[in-house]
Amino acid sequence: MNFMWKDGRPVILDGATGMNLQKAGMPAGVCPEQWVIEHPDALKALQRDFVRAGSNAVYAPTFGANRVKLKKYGLDGRTAEMNRELVALSREAVGEGVAVGGDMTSLGLFIEPFGTESFDDIVEIYREQAQALSEAGVDFFIAETIMQLFEARAALLAVRSVSDKPFFVSITVEQNGRMLGGTEPLAALSVMQGMGADAFGLNCSDGPAEIAAIIESIAPYAQIPLLAKPNAGMPCVGEDGSSHYHMTPEAFAAYAPRLTAAGTAYLGGCCGTEPVHIAALAAACAAQTVAPPRAAAAFAATDKAAFVFDAPPPLRPAENESASMADAIADCEADDGEVVFLRLRSEEDAAEFQENQYLLRNPICLLTNEAALLDRALFAYQGRAFVSADGSTDSALAEAARKYGAILI
Template sequence: MRTSILDRLASGDLIIGDGAFGTMLQGVGLPAGTMPEAWTLEKPDAVQAVHELYVEAGADYVTTNTFGASAPRLADGGLGGRVAELNRRAVELARAAAAGRAWVAGSVGPTGQLMEPYGPLSVERAEEIYAEQVVALAEAGVDQFVIETHHDADEACAAVRMARRHTDLPIFCTFAFNKRGRTMMGLRPAEAAHRVAEEGGNVVGANCGDGPDAVAAALEAFRAATELPLLAKANAGIPQVSGEATVWDVSAVDMATHARRFVDLGARIIGGCCGTTPAHIAALVGALR
């Protein structure tokens, strides 16, 4: 797929992203408390298989299993010192699954540390952490970055800034909002959009958070504040524990209904977050194409 995803957006196309990754791996045996990124090295076939399911469902891009593949989070998970190795391998698996049928997006999540003055993470250290990861992803061959599930504008923008400084790849940046229209750190969509645009991001949006209604509310606020293309990847509702199973209350059919609403609110990239499956993505494809 040689056409840039930004060219597709500029032509008016709707882009379908993939769905959840961590919860998919949990469904095939990832133990509680084990970081999904560990399976990139320990069970690569399982990781590639999830990507393949999303490609078969019709996703236009798959997202690497690197959400937590920054130095601090890997160190917390017992994988310290393996940032380049793990990010490179994750891209290899995603590219093998995509097989030219889908773009590969490099996932970059929060470091797990709070920014100063609320925690120990300085802007300078955040930039060092993110530079290491985005360079590894770019050198391995991602087509774009998805800097996702962020709560703090300073941290997210450190990642955007490093991706823009070290590459010329498209940059998506998404935040997790609650039903009151704020992130955990009190950030509102309008400020998030302004900051991302200022740092050279190409797409802004909402993912995860408090479910589809929270994503819809964020899209309304984004639409009023920015000309950037909008991305929506809602989770499958709020998880409930039933016995030993975790149950999500938004079905694939429900998600397709929400997706139509997201498009009406201006979203040009639609996918799924926690609890969504290839069935959810196939439903989006069926509803939106």
Template sequence: MKAATKIKKIIRERCLVLDGATGTELQRRGMPTGVCPETWCIDNPLVISGIHEDYRKAGADVIYTCTFGANRVKLAQYGRSDVESINRELALLTRRAVGPGVLVAGDIGPMGRFVEPFGDVLFDEAMDIFREQIRGLVAGGVDLLVIETMMDIQEARAALLAARETTDIFTMVTMTFEAGERTLNGTEPAAALVTLQSLGADAAGCNCSTGPAEMVGLASAMNPFRAVPLVAKPNAGMPQLQSDGSAVFTMTPEEFAGYGKSFVENGVGLLGGCCGTTPDHIVALKKALNDATPPVCPRTRPAALSSCRKAVVIDRGGPLMIVGERINPTGKPSLQEELRSGRTDLISRMGREQERHGADLLDVNVGVPGIDQKKAMANAVKALSVASSLPLVIDASDPDVIETGLRLYPGRALINSISGETSRMERLLGLARRYGAMFILLPLTEGGVPETADERKSIVRNIYREARRHGFSKNDFVVDGLVMTVSSNPAAPAETLKTVEWASHRFRCATLLGLSNVSFGLPERPWLNAAFLAMAQSGGLTMAIADPAGEELMNIKAAGDVLDGRDTDAERYCRRFAGLSGIAKKQTDAPSTLPERIHRAVMEGSRDEIVSLLERSVA
């Protein structure tokens, strides 16, 4: 039986017990400070073998290799460059210590540097660094990989994607969260889980930085979004500072194990210990989990997107969602010029403004003829990942441009769009699967735009049939009703509305419309757009691509949500018209002095503006 199959079988039958701390155990058993733990273990194999063996005797099903810092960046600090051989040797050492009956996990920790767009390490460079380590671990015969203690969701993505492109063995990823239940660069637990499980993690969760009480809360935040088993490896409480300056973990094994069933109740199926835990903690945990029923995983992923900061659920019964449409150069000379120049200030500002006006997602289109659209998409994705907390919709006609955006995006994106055109459909479904994206299903084919709802239904079913072959469910896409202009075909809006109603109520999936197409060529377009939105809302529309600054449209949306029962107690409606919602207000206190403008640019992540303002300040 393959290790991955064995692991999944165990998780269905009982909770999987992971080992405890390695670093604090090494220190307790004589490893001096300031040395490279990995090479010290190679030079002192009896010590690390003793730790591995003690965890096996304690009842751990999975033993981590001592390779947490065995990547190119960390090893270079100790003058070592033989990454693959070090990882291979430590993996083999672990196997010899625990024998064939226990699973060996190849341990992969962070580099200690942030990955773009949050740091100076290029994404592909980060992937190369992790691939090198993974090759060594796989050569050493590990049964699974664990990517752990990640503070940067983009670094976690790079490591996971490197694993997926190198091997097919079981891979789990755990993030570490600060006291405010966010990672160091601001990712909330649900966003991390949505991103990682969609990208192919076989299990995901959290480790280190907190004790079990706090980590149960993190698991609880992840649990509603869970489509894979959750992992938890808390510390033995929080360290207590001693008079000699040392830190000691004081939580007893019994107290630690007392949280075991609370973890299971919150979706955790793989549980062990991190800093300060010992073999005694694992003995107690194993005993506490003996009669625990493992959590059952949902069969499909939730309909959810994520940015690097938050998760957004695509709720067919919730308030209508707005996809901000403004980051599209069509008819916008200033945006076209910015894209040609390679700057991103305007893109960042448009993203922030649409978020303030109430957008839920941001559509990103960089389609200017004659420019390097892959580079432009990369720049836009990086800028918006810093400037806005909203998930992105990657919008392009060229699949290569879409792939550039998906690869760099530190979240789960929505592809705009996948149609029934055979050659494009196969390529784009493959990209959606590889990068864990959702997609907009556009019901048209090489034969052109279908005029009737019945024709569109047939195309939707055909694309869905193909999508299922790639592992997608109805939670993974949104059906576009296909809006055509009423001025050229008065019957077109009715066919669109029939498509939306069928997809929402009969086919039972999320739906979307690009509203502005309906009014093309007519005067006073906002009124037509708003009226069409109201009609579509009554048919079950889930989201609309529109300008959230349009007051008529956003007011109709708010009223429609109340009348359709999507706004409980009219709470959002009342907030909006009481002036308390996310409606953008006039900036009466806009920064005027140069230091104030520099401060605002730093807080908003406007890198190009920061450079320009700093140059002015020192001129």
């Protein structure tokens, strides 16, 4: 099966899973993944309805099937088993002609220095789920409703450690248009396409008009296909606290031409979208051609903002040539888009860079000819850096830059 976008035609994804399962009888407060395993017919009926509506791919109901989420229900010891069972249910529901994606999501954790988890811990949590999804035979991986950039990076690194199947990432933003940690969508796009994501986009967050506006703002910088799974508008909250969505299928699908014109190759729905919304979307996309990715400029990013460069910056002396890494970073208070050059000379430099990186508001260029130091620094850096190998021809330096999406100059 090859459902990957390649011929200019949009790929239709599915709609909401959790909300529709609640309509089918799933009570509030239960573990959704366990409920699906115990009530498989509800999931299979829903996913078959999505396929009949026009979905080329569905997400397996593994959204919260990671050890962190499952631990709340005392099920963390069954992580691998549950992922395999849930993927098998989706495969049984849709058959071999429709792609099944391994669904992963935000963990609700924070990494040091803002929380207690290390970035290594986050990668390992995702790796455990990715391994199970890979063994279950998913056709692609989707990290969706991602709230923080470090989670997207960790999920991609985890997936790439166990599989070469396509990896999509779909972030969600707050009302200010940024991710929970303050990351601009363009910065997230820069980092994720640099690291080799196969598609980037947004889901949940808001309705199709708002999602389309964000997609249009990042499209000129996209080098990979874009993805959109908006809600069916904004919900109305009932007296019992439940959410109700009232956007009609026709109104929802009316944004398809706008999205495809901006390069959105993968389209589906999130909260409030039912099979009828997907049917309307598929019909609206039938005559649409997706604009191909067109960005050529290189652009770096911090964990918050992106910086576009027509050409790589000229090299200059590092800020820490005569100071410690920590002191040099502390002195870099500017927020003017100028590249900050930092030299990695020792493990201490790499450790201080990791600890103090969030003080940096400008793009950076790391200078080093030691591959191990570069790998450690780029693994930890929650942005996209320039790298200069100081004249070294060591292929390990280029490999580290490629793995983490750094721009080698």
